[in-house]
Amino acid sequence: MSNSLFQELKFRGIPASAGVAIGNAVIVHSRTSSYEDMKEKTIEPAMAEAEVERFKHVLDTTRQEIIAMQRQIRNKFGSREIDIFDAHLLIVDDQMLKNEVVERIRNEHLNAETAYKRTIKRYIDALLVMPDSYIKERADDIKDVASRIINHLSTSDKPAFLYSAEPHIIIAMDLTPSETAMFNRETILGMAVVTGSTISHSAILARSMQLPALVGLPLEAYEAIRRAGEPQVIIDGATGDIIINPAPETMTRYRERIEQNHDFEIRLSAEKNLPVETLDGHRIKLMANLGSADEIDGITHSGAAGVGLFRTEYMFMNRDTLPTEEEQYHTYSELTRRMPDAPLVVRTLDIGGDKLASHIDAMVEANPFLGLRAIRLCLKARKDIFRTQMRAVLRASAHGDIRVMYPMISCTEEVREIQELVKELMRELTAEGHAFNRNIKTGIMIEVPAAALLAYTLAPMVDFFSLGTNDLIQYTMAIDRTNDRVSYLYQPTHPAVLELIQRTIAAGRDHRIETAICGEIAGNPLYTPLLVGMGIEELSMSPGSIGVIRRVIRKLNKREAEVAVSKALRGSTAEDALEISLKMLRQAAPDIAELVMPVH
Amino acid sequence: MSRNKYSQLEIMIKNPSGLHARPASLFVKIASAFKSDIVVEKDGEEVNGKSILALLMLAAGIGSKLRISAIGDDSEEALAALQELADNKFHEG
Numbered sequence: 079m080s081n082s083l084f085q086e087l088k089f090r091g092i093p094a095s096a097g098v099a100i101g102n103a104v105i106v107h108s109r110t111s112s113y114e115d116m117k118e119k120t121i122e123p124a125m126a127e128a129e130v131e132r133f134k135h136v137l138d139t140t141r142q143e144i145i146a147m148q149r150q151i152r153n154k155f156g157s158r159e160i161d162i163f164d165a166h167l168l169i170v171d172d173q174m175l176k177n178e179v180v181e182r183i184r185n186e187h188l189n190a191e192t193a194y195k196r197t198i199k200r201y202i203d204a205l206l207v208m209p210d211s212y213i214k215e216r217a218d219d220i221k222d223v224a225s226r227i228i229n230h231l232s233t234s235d236k237p238a239f240l241y242s243a244e245p246h247i248i249i250a251m252d253l254t255p256s257e258t259a260m261f262n263r264e265t266i267l268g269m270a271v272v273t274g275s276t277i278s279h280s281a282i283l284a285r286s287m288q289l290p291a292l293v294g295l296p297l298e299a300y301e302a303i304r305r306a307g308e309p310q311v312i313i314d315g316a317t318g319d320i321i322i323n324p325a326p327e328t329m330t331r332y333r334e335r336i337e338q339n340h341d342f343e344i345r346l347s348a349e350k351n352l353p354v355e356t357l358d359g360h361r362i363k364l365m366a367n368l369g370s371a372d373e374i375d376g377i378t379h380s381g382a383a384g385v386g387l388f389r390t391e392y393m394f395m396n397r398d399t400l401p402t403e404e405e406q407y408h409t410y411s412e413l414t415r416r417m418p419d420a421p422l423v424v425r426t427l428d429i430g431g432d433k434l435a436s437h438i439d440a441m442v443e444a445n446p447f448l449g450l451r452a453i454r455l456c457l458k459a460r461k462d463i464f465r466t467q468m469r470a471v472l473r474a475s476a477h478g479d480i481r482v483m484y485p486m487i488s489c490t491e492e493v494r495e496i497q498e499l500v501k502e503l504m505r506e507l508t509a510e511g512h513a514f515n516r517n518i519k520t521g522i523m524i525e526v527p528a529a530a531l532l533a534y535t536l537a538p539m540v541d542f543f544s545l546g547t548n549d550l551i552q553y554t555m556a557i558d559r560t561n562d563r564v565s566y567l568y569q570p571t572h573p574a575v576l577e578l579i580q581r582t583i584a585a586g587r588d589h590r591i592e593t594a595i596c597g598e599i600a601g602n603p604l605y606t607p608l609l610v611g612m613g614i615e616e617l618s619m620s621p622g623s624i625g626v627i628r629r630v631i632r633k634l635n636k637r638e639a640e641v642a643v644s645k646a647l648r649g650s651t652a653e654d655a656l657e658i659s660l661k662m663l664r665q666a667a668p669d670i671a672e673l674v675m676p677v678h
Numbered sequence: 679m680s681r682n683k684y685s686q687l688e689i690m691i692k693n694p695s696g697l698h699a700r701p702a703s704l705f706v707k708i709a710s711a712f713k714s715d716i717v718v719e720k721d722g723e724e725v726n727g728k729s730i731l732a733l734l735m736l737a738a739g740i741g742s743k744l745r746i747s748a749i750g751d752d753s754e755e756a757l758a759a760l761q762e763l764a765d766n767k768f769h770e771g
Contacts, residue, residue, distance in 0.1 A: 164700075164703045164707070165699035165700060165702065165703035165730060168703050168706050168707070168730040169730055169731060172729050172730055172731050172732075173726075173728065173729060174726055174729040174731060174732055175729070175731055201731050201734075201735065204735055205734060205735070205737075208737040216698050216699050216734050219699045220731070220734075399700075399770075
């Protein structure tokens, strides 16, 4: 039996972010579950003092951990978000609480975690019944700290991933976008998650951090890792393979793969300054998607022509209060200063769906992806947030080539309403003496099928289109992209999807406005031949993909790609179109064709 | 520490979200900087002003009145600092 625990085991999940990682697995639990799931235990009375010491020691560890996290987040997001950790620190050091726990250990002979849980539960329960909903939410802060402390106290649960000093591979049942956003890139080598799809936000973030990742980790694999006590694992983000307890030969093989990947990266980065154009001279702009402001370094090194999508929603997550106009103005200005002359496309708040920030809209909707999200939320429910953000964007536009883009547009009225509001804000800013770019370029995301069908009407109203293909596919196919059971219908090359993309590009061309793609297919070489053939002018992707896509484009012939597209559009299945694209890729760049996997 | 000095003060919570985690933590930080014992009372319930959990338990929403007592040598200075915090709406304008 002990044998099988250390045997090499191989499983396959779904590839989510390319690259190979070798390291120790660390299982992370959702922090909210650990607090309530804990089993209660008593101790021998003679052990009480030792238990009190252990408790105090854990308080020290937790305090240091929160301080470290605070520092990490300050570097990442700026100073205001870290205030909440001050509150967490005070909860850790709360004298009243500490005394009560120590008393319970001594008098009731409870182990430290049980004593702590019982004590803190009283406070949490009291907060939960309070009438004021804002105060009620504070129970979450206490729960957060409680789970952290109890996690440290119980030997069965390893400390969570935010602060582990040793390099490791994250194994989890599930990760929320905010948990992924707090990863420490210094020590996380990769991740494998049981739930989620390749276009879940955790997977997208992993790609933007260039972390090898797989989703759809089989439950047997999860169990095997748990039973083996978090053994060494290898994950291959390009194939979705995970190897538990790798044998020495396997290790050697994968170490070679890491080296090859590294060499490949070096060759690609040598091409960084070559023009991105097809063999027959058609130029395409490659831009980078930006999740949080601190990713800007990776972008300037990638050879991107600018930022094609700055996802501002992450500025609004993992915090208690809304970012102010000044704070946003500062972030946008700083970013544009870091890339003088290069465009920075700021997408206004796209929240709702699977990206929730509880303080913005606490409503629970039956179908959040079809609900009041993105521009709808901004125009109908939280115009205050939208005004603040737009004022900040406009003011920052005085310092560089800032452009603004609105998500989830589905009709012309929305565009008009935004334009009226922007005019009003411009008058306001002028009256207040603020500088801004009066001719700021304005674009809309085409991600609702209605907008794609209306592209010829929308094009004259704006300066550019950006196809958000992740959502366009989900809405065209009528599937929830976070629901694994229908992920087989997530088909980027479905003829209906291709037709909507082509129609949008054609409408843009007719009205002389640029059309970009900022969805995941932009950074996957498998789709590059079709997108080039459809005449796309700009692709925006995670910075890690730029090198590969540049190489593919430089080996493609646009004329040939156009022929392939007309064939693909005549085909009746997604499979046919994918096959056509893959065939072209194999001919043009066989080395890259070997590495690719379709988006699931 | 001299127990003779005793000062008292009433404040009204003016920030919209009440005495939630962030303002409460500011309160505790300031209160803890003084040697005096700080007691906060709301509707007859008295709690330790240096304990964030205790303050949160008061569930002091906007418009709540709090009576703050300080006992000790630096009680006046402590109350002046807390008064200033409350006047500034806990920096949450």
